[in-house]
Amino acid sequence: MRIAIASDHAAFDLKAELREYLIELGHEVADLGPETADRVDYPDYGYKLAGVVADGTAQFGVALCGSGIGISIAVNRNPACRCALVTDPYAATLAREHNDANVVAMGARLIGVDQAKACLDAFLSAQFANGRHTGRVDKLTHPTC
Template sequence: MRIAIASDHAAVDLKAELREHLIEQGHEVADLGPDTADRVDYPDFGYKLAAVVADGTAERGVALCGSGIGISMAVNRNPACRCALVSEPLSAALSREHNDANCIAMGARLTGPDMAKACLDAFLSTDFGGGRHAGRVEKLSNPS
């Protein structure tokens, strides 16, 4: 799977761990930055991640910041993106099964590396359930 990953300065270390985890699993990973822990603004990286998911360059996105809240808000500004902020594997799986999330967000200051990997694995291994959820998901990108 083609996966893009981006963070702010607070999540650079977690981003590096998750990038390696994804590569070890055989995924093609685009690291959208940043490369250092120098201060950056999370919206810039959230928008960059959303753009590559929206245009199909990446099939899924992983967005990280200190809490996960700010960068998830930035990603969700793009109507083609459905970014779920998660902190444990069940919510990660449900974000795919019920909401067809194409991006996941986590907070490096709130979620440790092992839990983040478990969330990411659940997110990537769960398919969208469709059915009764499909119409609701359609409304997320096309409100009436």
């Protein structure tokens, strides 16, 4: 799979660990930055990540910041992205199965490397369930209000 990954400075080390893990699993990984642990603004990297997922350059995205909250909000500004903030593998699975999430977000200050890897495994192995969830996901892209 083609996977893009981006973070802010708080999640720089986690991003490096997960990038290498994804490569070891055989995925093609685009690291969108930052290139150092110097202070940066998470919205810039969230928007960049959303752009490559929305245009199809990457099939999935991994968004990381200190809490995972800020960068997930930034990614979700793009109507083609459904970014789910997760803290455990079950939530990561449901994000794909029920919400057809195409970006997973995690907080480096809240999750360890092993748990983050387990979340990635769950997210990438799950499939959208369709059925009763399809109409709901359509409403995420095309709000009725």
